[in-house]
Amino acid sequence: MKQKEFHNLLSVDEAKKRFYSNIFKNPKGTEKINIDDSIGRILSTDITAKQDVPPFARSQRDGYAVIASDTFQADEENPVKLKLMSENISAGNSPKTPLKKACALRIATGAPIPRGANAVVIVEYCNESKGFIEVQSGVHPNENIMHAGEDVMQGEVVFRQGMRMTSCDLGVLAAIGVTQVDVFSTPKVAVISTGNELTPPGNRLTGAKIYDVNSAMIVGACKEYGAKAEFLGIAKDNEKEIETLLKKALKYDAVIISGGTSAGAGDLCYRVVDEMLTPGILVHGVAVKPGKPVVLAAHKKKPVVVLPGFPTSCIVMFNLFVKSVILSMCGKKEDTSSKIKAKCAVRYSSYEGRHEFVLSNIVKSKDTYYAYPVPKTSGAVTSFSSADGYIEVPEDIDYIEKDEDVDIVLLSDEVTVPDIVFIGSQCMGSDAALTILSKKSYLSRVINVGSTGGILACQRGEADICGTHLIDAKSGVYNIGFMDKELMLIRGYRRKQGIMFRKGCQHKTLGDFLRDNKLRLINRNTGSGTRVLFDMLLEDLKYKSDRKNIKGYDVESKSHNAVACAIASKKADWGIGICSAAKMYNLEFIDLRDEEYDFCIPKSRFKKESVREFISVLKSDEFKKSIEALVGFVVSDDIGEVIYG
């Protein structure tokens, strides 16, 4: 079978031009809805007031309706005395008696101005007694009166077609008595996934199957931007199934298919699309990374898009080509608030000659956002879950300088920048601290990369806090030796590290496990404190040269829990980790060493409010209690104190 390749990669601009000029992007129609349901929707007609606001001249304050000229002489020394007429004009009641010369009528805020009156003296400037008031300050004509139609006049256009409704606007509509509005109707998008390997989440995975990730994400993104999206199902890689679903999908206003766009042997999707549609495929392949194999097509002006199967490529291409179509079909325009201005926190080298979209985290420091490119491959779902958005790097740009200004296109309108970025060694203790912090409404982002990676992240300013338990092999001292002058170290707690394994195994020492060829290890990732400890212990046991022979030594996992879980589910037989993880998975545990788990903080972050709150959590009784509840954890006396820097 011949492999199809992408010979004619278009630039992003060319691709957009070819796609957008062949589809109908405008709203499909309009609908009448109650104003209660209209927030975020777009008006399809101008709204003209059929009603004056206010409908009559009304008092703006509590006080007395008067004839202004009666009060002109009044001041505190020489108050003017006016006869108080008997009627009280309250809001909601029409005045019955006209105001007479040299008289006053009690009037409340919002009440209609009686005939004869042309001003209101506020209550604070009057003394009332025995049927008279003394006015201590003169008023000019119209003072404290709002005239009929002064706010909105009948016939005025209050809102214009294309406006996006907010809750405040509902107030204006209510004021002119409007209860329903015409808005652009919601476009209906059909979503299809293709691929023999896909199983719907919720079903059990078997064999070579994986869960269908893209449909949930695409349906969610369509909804987020205002469309109704319906998932029509998964088509296997055969023409018949794709055809059947596509036929159904073409009844919708737009079609988004994912998967089936690579040049692989099983990928028929683009052929079916090209055969079934008129004019068919407009763009097949764009000179971008990630997302090169994207397909942009049209059927009688209806947009049909085949997004790449890799989730990262899928979501980036959605944002690049589909989002503006969805917004436009809703009558909306691309929102500028979906971009954030940031500084690139590290120097970033781009792929040569490729228009690149670099997924990035956003970290806020004072009033500036910093972008940290996410170092992940396009197959990873975690690369976009930990990313807030992407930086666009045009093909003629080779690199972004450190601190260069960049625009981050947010992947979702719901993105919120965390208050604390915690990068380092995974620990149930630090998890507990962050949980207490989250109850105080401090949002944290946790990236488990091990102690070494966490300290590097602090040095680069990427992390606010790093949890670390790195032993210095020579001195046996934890953590302090790895600090530098930009970092501080805060005392944490002690944890028991040891060997985890399933019940039934009779080994007693590390040597027993290493000598048993039948057993398979699950190792920790390079740079984690546990891995450093393990390698140090191997060296002590003279295992340095032949550690590659340890079965499973190359299989790395990123956390204590993951190690325990792998052993409990028999994917491996033993591993190194903390006692509490072993207990959680009902494993046996042989004690190897007590270690110090401390917190490294960049000096520049020490005064940050959320960081100070984290430290005060460390010192709190609530946290100490939750640490002592963990098996093998001991609170240090000086927890929360600065021990370095």
Place this chain on the structure above:
Amino acid sequence: MKQKEFHNLLSVDEAKKRFYSNIFKNPKGTEKINIDDSIGRILSTDITAKQDVPPFARSQRDGYAVIASDTFQADEENPVKLKLMSENISAGNSPKTPLKKACALRIATGAPIPRGANAVVIVEYCNESKGFIEVQSGVHPNENIMHAGEDVMQGEVVFRQGMRMTSCDLGVLAAIGVTQVDVFSTPKVAVISTGNELTPPGNRLTGAKIYDVNSAMIVGACKEYGAKAEFLGIAKDNEKEIETLLKKALKYDAVIISGGTSAGAGDLCYRVVDEMLTPGILVHGVAVKPGKPVVLAAHKKKPVVVLPGFPTSCIVMFNLFVKSVILSMCGKKEDTSSKIKAKCAVRYSSYEGRHEFVLSNIVKSKDTYYAYPVPKTSGAVTSFSSADGYIEVPEDIDYIEKDEDVDIVLLSDEVTVPDIVFIGSQCMGSDAALTILSKKSYLSRVINVGSTGGILACQRGEADICGTHLIDAKSGVYNIGFMDKELMLIRGYRRKQGIMFRKGCQHKTLGDFLRDNKLRLINRNTGSGTRVLFDMLLEDLKYKSDRKNIKGYDVESKSHNAVACAIASKKADWGIGICSAAKMYNLEFIDLRDEEYDFCIPKSRFKKESVREFISVLKSDEFKKSIEALVGFVVSDDIGEVIYG
């Protein structure tokens, strides 16, 4: 009756402290929902992966599974030849045959790596023929392979409590097979309006009634921030009705009442609230402007708030005291994106000794936002409909300097900054241009203040475009004489101005109308081109000194339509305006003068994309046709050309 006054006004901080320490702000509970419905919701538990992602080692590319060491010698000059085994491993299928030494197996992206293989050579680096492949580039072990759990490992915490779900996150959940999540449940808020004067929108207004504005706005704002809000109805100003609704409301998680907080005679609301609740009112009156009479109360830790009846005060106090409670009850935290950094575009003097919230428009110029305080009274609904947010001015600040940096708190998450701010004279012609522009997805904000106000707004940089028809009384020339060196003038069109009146009146000249004492005029606002023309005509007729005797001279309306509408509905008998407005309302029209309606643009905005687009709309055939369709409009030959500046 004694008037109650506010003797002990608290500061905002004191009020917040007293209120928040006496209420329970946390979420009321949790619920399990489908991930499709979870966007924008807040996770109430951590989510741990029960599934490795990927679940097996898989190929990242289309190519050939190989043993890496078989390829080490390969380069373009010396390709390595490997025997191609017969099986094609496609995504979704488990490999049946293990890979043999010096062999290769065809493998697709996403397919499981066969036993024996430890790398994938991509298809682009291989030539396939006659049962063999030639590898032109060596691969190292694990190249193009993603190992089981490399992305997410079973046991890993993927999301943490407190996280706000985005569409991308749905992809991660799908990847680990999760279809439902636990989120904080949605708080239920009861909304009540009070006041004898209130009528629900949709009903007919009678007598001294006005529409209830606040309930629609409060219900909308609660929904916008994540709560369910239910409007329980309008209570008249009597204890019984307020009591009945409040009793019902106390079954909800929070209660928001509006109106009934002034010191007026009819306002019982705060007394009922204080009597019925435990502990009752915590704060009555805060030293702010607007919003002073706000009441903050609690019933057994449940928040109960009485917001002022004036809509502007109501929405500002909602933002100040209620919004964070709603967000917090949803498990959310105050969003930093609801603030925009801007420069104050004009010097603003604050009220002495009052903590002030200054409603402001936001105008974007290049990358900077400028805030323009909205000059409106607190009774006006248009003051917050045209405002995007407010600037907070603490009580010890007397003024904000021009160009001083300020934070604008947005009144709604849905706020979008318009592309074009059009301030000036209302005209159906400019309306038509903006409608064409809105179809091209340029959002405009139109503020009708008349020609003079529009030119001033251009000089202050507040407007992008001003529509103007100002005649210079001496020369008789329109518009040009009012320009300065910072402004440009673009040619528009000609309109017929004249007298509008209802059919049946036999008057023929302006003098006839002025002499008829039975007729009532509706005038235009000071500074509008029509008003300038009218006053000029009066002067010609020697009406200068006694124009105050013209019945209705002091009643001003803001647009041609409003004038026509007032005459058609018999609120007035005659007025000055353009012919097309008269025809729209089926009125008679006597021609007075042809005038020039042109467009003034600040030079600094001339290159702005949306402004250029506006000018190209002026020159378009579509626009010319829509102008010619208006009665009494004539397109100028040089429409769209610069005639000054």
